[in-house]
Amino acid sequence: MSTRRATISDVAREAGVSPSTASVVFSGKTPVSDATRRRVIDAASALGYTGPDPRAASLRRGRSGIVGVVFEEHLGTAFLDPVKTLMMDGLADGVAPLGAGLLLLRDHDPSGTGSSLTTAPIDAAVLVGCSGHLRESLDAVRARGIPVVVIEGDAGGEVPRIGLDNREAQRQAASHLRALGHRRVAIVALPARAGWEAGWILDGTAVTVDVTRERLAGALDVYPDAPTYAAAGSFIDQGLAAGRVLFADRADRPTAVIAQSDLLAAGVIRAAEEAGYRVPEDVSVTGFDGIVVDGLAPYELTTLVQPATDKGRAAGEAVTAMLDGGEAASIRFTCEFREGNTSGPAPATDR
Amino acid sequence: MSTRRATISDVAREAGVSPSTASVVFSGKTPVSDATRRRVIDAASALGYTGPDPRAASLRRGRSGIVGVVFEEHLGTAFLDPVKTLMMDGLADGVAPLGAGLLLLRDHDPSGTGSSLTTAPIDAAVLVGCSGHLRESLDAVRARGIPVVVIEGDAGGEVPRIGLDNREAQRQAASHLRALGHRRVAIVALPARAGWEAGWILDGTAVTVDVTRERLAGALDVYPDAPTYAAAGSFIDQGLAAGRVLFADRADRPTAVIAQSDLLAAGVIRAAEEAGYRVPEDVSVTGFDGIVVDGLAPYELTTLVQPATDKGRAAGEAVTAMLDGGEAASIRFTCEFREGNTSGPAPATDR
DNA sequence: GGAGGCTGTCGAATCGATTCGACGGATGCG
DNA sequence: CGCATCCGTCGAATCGATTCGACAGCCTCC
Numbered sequence: 186m187s188t189r190r191a192t193i194s195d196v197a198r199e200a201g202v203s204p205s206t207a208s209v210v211f212s213g214k215t216p217v218s219d220a221t222r223r224r225v226i227d228a229a230s231a232l233g234y235t236g237p238d239p240r241a242a243s244l245r246r247g248r249s250g251i252v253g254v255v256f257e258e259h260l261g262t263a264f265l266d267p268v269k270t271l272m273m274d275g276l277a278d279g280v281a282p283l284g285a286g287l288l289l290l291r292d293h294d295p296s297g298t299g300s301s302l303t304t305a306p307i308d309a310a311v312l313v314g315c316s317g318h319l320r321e322s323l324d325a326v327r328a329r330g331i332p333v334v335v336i337e338g339d340a341g342g343e344v345p346r347i348g349l350d351n352r353e354a355q356r357q358a359a360s361h362l363r364a365l366g367h368r369r370v371a372i373v374a375l376p377a378r379a380g381w382e383a384g385w386i387l388d389g390t391a392v393t394v395d396v397t398r399e400r401l402a403g404a405l406d407v408y409p410d411a412p413t414y415a416a417a418g419s420f421i422d423q424g425l426a427a428g429r430v431l432f433a434d435r436a437d438r439p440t441a442v443i444a445q446s447d448l449l450a451a452g453v454i455r456a457a458e459e460a461g462y463r464v465p466e467d468v469s470v471t472g473f474d475g476i477v478v479d480g481l482a483p484y485e486l487t488t489l490v491q492p493a494t495d496k497g498r499a500a501g502e503a504v505t506a507m508l509d510g511g512e513a514a515s516i517r518f519t520c521e522f523r524e525g526n527t528s529g530p531a532p533a534t535d536r
Numbered sequence: 537m538s539t540r541r542a543t544i545s546d547v548a549r550e551a552g553v554s555p556s557t558a559s560v561v562f563s564g565k566t567p568v569s570d571a572t573r574r575r576v577i578d579a580a581s582a583l584g585y586t587g588p589d590p591r592a593a594s595l596r597r598g599r600s601g602i603v604g605v606v607f608e609e610h611l612g613t614a615f616l617d618p619v620k621t622l623m624m625d626g627l628a629d630g631v632a633p634l635g636a637g638l639l640l641l642r643d644h645d646p647s648g649t650g651s652s653l654t655t656a657p658i659d660a661a662v663l664v665g666c667s668g669h670l671r672e673s674l675d676a677v678r679a680r681g682i683p684v685v686v687i688e689g690d691a692g693g694e695v696p697r698i699g700l701d702n703r704e705a706q707r708q709a710a711s712h713l714r715a716l717g718h719r720r721v722a723i724v725a726l727p728a729r730a731g732w733e734a735g736w737i738l739d740g741t742a743v744t745v746d747v748t749r750e751r752l753a754g755a756l757d758v759y760p761d762a763p764t765y766a767a768a769g770s771f772i773d774q775g776l777a778a779g780r781v782l783f784a785d786r787a788d789r790p791t792a793v794i795a796q797s798d799l800l801a802a803g804v805i806r807a808a809e810e811a812g813y814r815v816p817e818d819v820s821v822t823g824f825d826g827i828v829v830d831g832l833a834p835y836e837l838t839t840l841v842q843p844a845t846d847k848g849r850a851a852g853e854a855v856t857a858m859l860d861g862g863e864a865a866s867i868r869f870t871c872e873f874r875e876g877n878t879s880g881p882a883p884a885t886d887r
Numbered sequence: 888g889g890a891g892g893c894t895g896t897c898g899a900a901t902c903g904a905t906t907c908g909a910c911g912g913a914t915g916c917g
Numbered sequence: 918c919g920c921a922t923c924c925g926t927c928g929a930a931t932c933g934a935t936t937c938g939a940c941a942g943c944c945t946c947c
Contacts (some may be wrong), residue, residue, distance in 0.1 A: 190681060192903055203927045208905055215906095218925060235679040239657035240595040241903035244932050249591060249657060251602075251639065264615040264624065273615065277640075286656055288602065289628075289638045305602060305637055306590035306657060328586040330541060421830055451830075479772055479802075479830045543933055555899045559935055566936095569895060592933035626901050 186261015189460060191232040200228035211405050243306060245310055252285045252353065252504055253307035255292050255322055257314040257379060263289075266419055267448075267476040269313065272336065272497035276311060283308075283508060292322040302326050309504045314338060334500045338395050345513040347500045351396060354489040354520035355403030355443070358471040361487070362441045363407055366531035367469060370408045371439035373427045374401055374415040381489035383426060386413040400445045400473065408443075416449055421478075424452020425459075432460040432468075440468060440531045447472035447488055451481050454527060465529035475523060484524035492518050542583040551579035560810045562588055603636045603855055604658035606643050606673055608665040608730060614640075617770055618799075618827040620664065623687065623848035625663060630852015634659075634859060643669040653677055660855045665689060669730060683858035685851045689746050696864040698851045702747060702811060705840040705871035706754030706794070709822040712838070714758055717882035718820060721759045722790035724778045724800050725752055725766040734777060737764040751824065759794075767800055771842065772829075775803020776810075783811040783819075791819060791882045798823035798839055802832050805878060816880035826874060836876035843869050858884045 197207035202221060209215045210225040217225075228234075243249040254276065256263040269486050288307055288377060292314075302310065302325045309332040312322055319338050324335045329346075336347045362370055377386055378393040389405075392398040397415065404411060414430055416423035424444060431453070432438050438460075444450035450472030457468045464470060464484065474477075475490025496518055503513035548558035560566045561576040568576075579585075594600040605627065607614040614620050628638060639658055643665075653676045660683040663673055670689050677684045678695075687698045713721055728737055729744040740756075743749040748766065755762060758764065765781055767774035775795060782804070783789050789811075795801035798879060801823030808819045815821055815835065823829075826841025847869055854864035 193905095196902080204904080205906075205928075206926055209926090212905075216925070221925080233679070235676075236654055237905090238595075239655055240591070240598070240600060241932090242655075242905075243657055244589075244591040244595045244934090245903080245905045247932075250655065251657075253637075259625070259628070262625070264621045274610070277610070286604075287640045289640065301573070303587055304590055304593075304601065306594055306602075312672045325586075328584070440903055544935095545933080555934080556898075556936075558897055560896090563935075567895065572895080588935090589933055592902090593935075596903090596933080596935045598902075 186263025186389075191229075191234040193234070193237060196225060196229045196232055196234045198222040199232055200243075203383060208237070229335045233322050236293055238406065248308050248508075249306040250283070250285050251288050251305070251307045252280050252283070252501075253288045253290045253302065253310040255302065255310060255312045255314075257292050257396065259291070259306055266448075267495045268320050268419075268474050268491070271476070271493035272313070272500075275494035275499070277497075278494075279498040279503075280505060281501070283505050285309075285362075303329065304412065307331065309333065309501050309508055310505060311336060312338060312340070332504060332513075334503045334507075336496060336500050345503045345507075346515040347496050347503065348515070348517050349491055349496070350517060350519050351394075351399035352403035352406070354522070355400040355445075355459045355473065356361055356406045357403075357522045358473070358487070358489060359404045359407035361524070362443070362469060362471065365441075365469065365528060367441040368531065369437075369439045370404075370411045370441045370443060371431050372401065372404050372408075372411050372413040373424060373431070373442055373444040374413050375419055375445045376417060376450070377415045381415060381417060383417045383423065386415050397445065404443045411443070413441075419446040419448050421448050421452040421455070424449035424454075425456050426452070428453035428456020429459070432456055432462065435460075438462075438468075438532040441528070442468065442470045444470060445473050447474040447478050447486055450486055450488065450527070454481070454484060465527050467532060469528040469531075471528055473520075475521070486523075487525040487528035488523055489520040490523050491520045493536045542580075542585040544585070544588060547576060547583055547585045550583055551575040557727055560866075579738045582861065594697065599659050599859075600657040601636050602639050602656070602658050603631050603633070603634070603852075604639045604641045604653065604656055604661040606641045606653065606661055606663045608643050608669055610642070614664075619770075619797075619825050619842070619844045622827070622844035623664070623851075626845035626848025626850075627852045628848075629845075629851040630854075631856060634852075636857050643673040651770075653716065658682065660684065660859055662687060662851050662855060663689060663691070683855060683864075685854045685858075685864065687851050688848060692827055693842070696854045696858075697866040698847050698854065699866070699868050700747075700842055700847070701868060701870050702750035703754035703757070705873070706751040706796075706824065707757045708871075708873045709824070709838070709840060710755045710794060712744065712875070712879065713794070713820060716792075716880060718792040718886075720788075720886065721755075721762045721789045721792045721794060722782050723752065723755050723759075723762050723764040723771035724775060724782070724793055724795040725764050726770055726796045726800070727768060728766045729779050732766060732768060734768045734774065735766065737766050746794065755794045762794070763790075770797040770799050772799050772803040772806070775800035775805075776807050777803070779804035779807020780810070783807055783813065786811075789813075789819075791886050792879070793819065793821045796823060796824050798825040798827050798829050798837055801837055801839065801878070802829045802835075805832070805835060818883060820879040820882075822879055824871075824877070826872070835878050836874040837874075838879035840871040841874050842871045 194204045197204040312335045334345050340346050375397045391397045414427050416427050442453050450470050462468045472486040472488035499516050506513045545555045548555040661677045663686045685696050726748040765778050767778045793804050801821050813819045823837040823839035850867050857864045
């Protein structure tokens with residue numbers, strides 16, 4: 186018998202009370218006498234009623250208890266990035282007081298019919314990443330009048346933004362290399378724009394991804410002429426591929442490589458070893474992120490440690506604040522330079 | 537002026553049509569004349585109406601377009617596991633035809649007030665993992681009459697289950713080791729139950745996690761007396777810690793270790809190296825999962841390759857089928873044994 | 888010219904719960 | 918003993934959209 190599920194009215198009738206009272210028993214918003222409560226609870230279990238329908242409740246309350254997290258990539262891919270993983274971790278923490286769930290969303294729904302920014306019952310949105318799609322996602326959300334926070338991307342306007350001192354931080358790493366006497370330095374960058382295929386960046390204006398651009402600017406502040414090869418993604422094998430390109434010409438190889446992520450750096454190191462160079466004696470490599478790269482031992486990357494978890498948490502807290510009617514300010518986190526054993530003095534022959 | 541947002545009735549009035557017609561313009565469920573469509577669209581944009589309220593729509597339709605994915609761990613932690621990541625990947629694919637979003641949920645909400653299985657507006661649920669909490673989560677969902685699929689866990693009853701031939705597969709690895717002449721074999725297992733702290737498993741009945749139990753059974757089929765040390769989680773460092781325990785007593789150390797995951801195996805290998813043993817000459821190690829363990833090179837694990845992505849996709853498809861009114865069958869995937877270079881003949885002294 | 892078929896639009900009911908002001912009865916206080 | 922309070926319960930309106938059968942034109946075809 187697949188008769189229609191019981192509603193709260195059914196329960197109320199069964200318990201001999203009004204629907205409003207029954208509702209209150211479940212929400213706990215108003216005191217109810219013990220006797221009444223029991224009658225309602227009993228009626229509910231007798232009818233197999235398992236609590237208010239979330240859909241109806243969210244319509245009435247105007248809240249769904251769901252925060253959308255918007256990625257630019259394929260969902261599965263997003264979690265391949267340790268930084269994003271950590272961020273999700275923090276985000277989950279940050280929205281905990283709201284008791285909200287996290288809904289995974291893609292910014293540019295390919296399937297068309299999917300649940301997207303515009304059709305998902307979300308109370309707020311967190312935009313992650315920095316692609317060109319960002320603007321349209323942003324418009325979609327703002328049009329709906331939903332609180333939104335952007336992580337690592339230029340939102341413009343009033344949108345609270347959780348960011349990093351990418352440029353300053355990267356400049357620190359570059360300065361570190363210069364202090365070590367390096368002159369021939371190459372950069373291995375993150376993708377220049379959505380859908381980017383690995384290749385040289387010849388024109389700075391071709392870079393539409395904020396993070397890439399900012400870190401690049403920091404490196405170029407110190408080494409204005411450094412050749413820049415942008416990988417197709419933040420993966421070890423992408424770093425390896427980029428490294429192979431950099432080390433292909435033994436006569437003109439860099440003595441130091443500034444990688445825009447730790448994973449890329451790990452790949453570059455591997456490429457260097459493969460080409461017969463020692464790290465850091467022959468080649469210095471710096472990373473970015475400060476994550477634990479499994480299997481990189483005994484190397485400890487010279488890198489910039491970014492507070493990835495804190496970023497997520499801050500985003501969650503910002504969203505929480507806005508949902509509570511408050512204002513949320515943009516936050517700019519600071520990276521900490523950490524010197525490992527992958528950077529050293531430039532080779533004597535090359536000073 | 538923060539006057540109330542426009543509703544579809546406002547739009548209809550502005551356009552001079554009935555609400556039903558306006559609704560149809562957005563849903564496209566029924567043909568509408570071009571002239572009418574234009575009038576409605578114009579009215580909508582004039583009023584700043586951005587489409588139907590998802591909450592109201594989902595109440596009426598009885599669908600929210602959201603599939604809940606229930607993990608047993610802290611959300612951030614779930615994505616540390618490459619297998620789960622791959623699975624999410626497949627799951628995202630599998631529910632794509634539904635156009636549904638994935639809502640991340642924890643099975644045992646600690647905060648209490650959180651959005652959980654019982655309060656989230658989900659159309660279906662996918663339960664991941666295998667902890668003891670599974671049963672209660674399951675009950676909660678089934679009571680709500682929501683389609684549910686379980687990945688790697690015994691759901692019992694009618695619940696479709698996406699599983700693996702864990703026992704048979706693990707037995708294969710064990711047989712492989714026996715064929716190589718190993719007699720002193722130890723097992724490094726996954727956690728025995730939720731909240732488990734690393735330690736020996738002395739009593740098989742203490743294992744409540746299905747995956748752990750099944751793989752253990754497979755290993756014990758071949759080596760009934762193998763000592764089993766269960767780690768606290770599937771991580772390299774957990775494997776390392778377990779390995780240190782196993783190799784502590786040089787006189788009585790195992791010549792082969794059956795690890796229940798690749799990450800654990802990687803840690804065990806590291807522990808073996810640390811203890812001065814060569815792999816596979818002195819110690820053979822087998823893993824489980826067939827993932828790419830970063831930084832394990834030049835080792836290639838002897839392991840059982842599981843179709844993690846397929847598992848996710850199958851779960852997604854099962855959910856889709858059930859939501860379409862169909863039936864979904866349980867599926868049992870098969871692991872493929874892959875011999876790498878981490879297993880070899882037992883040391884001659886030990887035959 | 889009238890009957891029948893399409894198309895496109897409309898009305899009204901419905902989805903299921905929440906909320907807020909009102910109200911009745913019991914209790915406290917003078 | 919009477920009046921003011923307070924606590925718990927009830928009614929009724931509301932959240933915003935969807936859906937389905939009914940219906941009005943208009944065209945076609947005989």
